[in-house]
Amino acid sequence: MPKQISKLLRITAGLAALVWAVVYLTGAIRGDDLAHATAAVLASPVSLAGALTAYTGAFALRTWAWRRILPALSYGQAWAAIHVGLLGNHVLPLRLGEALRPLSVARRTSIGLRPATASTVTLRAADLLAVVLLALAIAPATVRGAAGDRLVALALVVLIGLLAGGIAWSRRHPGVVALPGLVVAVSALAAWLLEAVVVWEVARAAGVSLTPYEAVAITAVTVAAQALAVTPGGFGTYEAVATAALVVIGVPTGPAFAIALSTHAVKTAYALVVGGVALALPAPSFWGRLRLSRVVPPRPPALPVQAEAPVVVLIPVYDEEDAVGQVVPRVPATCAGREVVVLVVDDGSTDRSAALAAAAGARVVAHKQNLGLGAAVRTGLARACSLSPGAVVYLDADGEYFPEDIESVAAPVLSGDADYVVGSRFAGDIRRMRAHRRAGNFVLTRWVRWLARRRDLTDGQSGFRAFSAAAAADAEIGHDYNYAQVLTLDLLAKGYAYAEVPITYTFRESGQSFVRLSRYLRRVIPAVHRELNSPTSAQSSTTWLENRSRAAAQAASSRVPSDASAATAS
Secondary structure, three states: OHHHHHHHHHHHHHHHHHHHHHHHHHHHOOHHHHHHHHHHHHOOHHHHHHHHHHHHHHHHHHHHHHHHHOOOOOHHHHHHHHHHHHHHHHHOHHHOHHHHHHHHHHHHOOOOHHHHHHHHHHHHHHHHHHHHHHHHHOHHHHOOHHHHHHHHHHHHHHHHHHHHHHHHHHHHOOOOOOOOOHHHHHHHHHHHHHHHHHHHHHHHHOOOOOOHHHHHHHHHHHHHHHOOOOOHHHOOHHHHHHHHHHHHOOOOHHHHHHHHHHHHHHHHHHHHHHHHHHHHOOOOEOOEOOOOOOOOOOOOOOOOOOOOOOEEEEEEEOOOHHHHHHHHHHOOOEEOOEEEEEEEEEEOOOOOHHHHHHHOOOEEEEEOOOOOHHHHHHHHHHHHHOOOOOEEEEEOOOOOEOHHHHHHHHHHHHOOOOOEEEEEEEEEEEOOOOHHHHHHHHHHHHHHHHHHOOOOOOOOOOOEEEEOHHHHHHOOOOOOOOOHHHHHHHHHHOOOOEEEEEEEEOOOOOOOOOOOHHHHHHHHHHHHHHHHOOHHHHOOHHHHHHHHHHHHHHHHHHOOOOOOOOOOOO
C-alpha cells in the first residue's frame, strides 16, 4: 500500500506540473522567436558541436564512474546501458528508462540484476547529490528576486526530498546499495557542469549571453523538475521550468522558451541517435544475441567408443499407432556391421503406440503423460547414452522418413567425419510434400541458416538426424515443445562437426502433425532466443574447450575400450 500511495502521489505531482507547464508555455510561445532560435542553432555548427561534445563528455564521466562502482562491467556495456536508459527516458513516460539501465547490464553481461541495480542506484545518488550541491552553491547567487527565490526553494525541496528518500531506502537495504564515494561524487559533479554547457552553447547561438553560473543554475533547476516528469523526456515540464529560470535571470519570455526548447531538442536528438545505437552495440544487443557467435570453438574431443558399440535408433512416439508398427520393423538389424537397438520413447500416448512398438521389437520407455517432443528427445538421448552407443540416430515415427536411410545418415558419425548429421530432404528426394509445408520449411530453414551462420544448412526441421556419442551426451534441449532449432544451435555453439546427407521423404499417410504455425512460432522463437543467450552459447570458446576437455578426460578414465582396435566416433 505505501508503494501504491507513493506512486499515486508522484503521478499526481507530475500531472500537476505538466498542467502548469502547458498553461505557462501557452502564453510564452512566439513562433518568430522559436524560428529565430532554431535557425541560429542550426546555422552555428561550432556551437552545436560544442554542446554535443560537452554532453557526450558528461556521459563518458558517468560511464567511468559506474565502472568505479562496478569494476566487472566493461566500458562498452556501461556506456550502452546508460544510453539505453537515456533513450528510454526520452520515449517512455514516468522516467521508466531508469529501469532499462540495470536491465541492459543484466541482459547483456554475466553481471546479475541485483548488483546492476545496486550500482545504478548508487550512481544516481551521486548525480542527485551533485545537483543538490550545485543548486545550493550557485542558484541562490544567480537567481534574484521573489520569483527566483521560490524557484530555487522548490528545486531544493524536491532534490533534498529525493536524496533523503534514497538514503532511507539504502538503510532499509543494507549491502544492496552504498552511498557514492568521493571520486564518484566529484565525477558526477563534473558531469553536470559539462551538461550545463549545452544550454550555454544553445543560448550563445541564439544571441543570448549566459554566464557559466547561470547555465549551471538553469541545468540544476530543470534536472530537479525532471524528477516529476510524467511525459516522455519530461516534454513540457522541461521547457516550462527552463523558460521560467531563464526569465528570472532576465531573458525575455519568447527567446527564453526558444532556448529551452532548442536545448531539449539537442538532448533528445542525442538520446535517440546514441541510445538507438546502444541498443545494438556493443554485442550482445539489448535484446541479447540474435545469432551464434562468429567465433567457432574447437571441435570437442571424442568419447571412447567400443568396437561392438551399437547404433541406437531413437524414435519418439505420441499417438502414432497407425505408423509406428510399420516403421519399427523396417529399421535394419545392423548398421555398418554394428547391432542396431531400436529405442522408442512413448510420450504419453492414448492409443496402442507403445504396445505395437514393443511387439515390433523395440525397447520402450514411457512417459506417464504427454510432455512434448522436446522432452521425449531429451529422455531418449539420455537413455541412448546409457547404452554406450557408437552412434545415435533420431527418426520420426510418422512414416515420412525411410528407415532404410539410417546407415547413410549414421555414416559420417561412424567414420569420424562429423558429430551431428542432418538428413536433408531438400538435398535428397522429396516424393510428396504439401505446398504450405514446403514454403514453411523453406522460410524456417533460411532462418536457422542465418541464426547458425551456416550456408551449408539446407534443412532446419528434418526428423532424421545422427549424433556421435559425445554429441548425444552433451546435447541440451531447452524446451519441451520441440527440439529441432535449439538442438542444432546448441551443438554448433559447442563446436561439434556438422554434416548433411541426402535422404528420401514422403508425406505421412496416417495421423496428423502436432505442428500448428502460430503455436509453433510462439513457442519456438522464445526458446531459440533463450538458447542463443544460454551460458554455453555466450561463453568463450576457450572456456568451453577447457570444460569439455575435463569432461572427456573423466569419461576416458571411467570407460576403457575392451579391444585395442576399438573404433572411435568423433
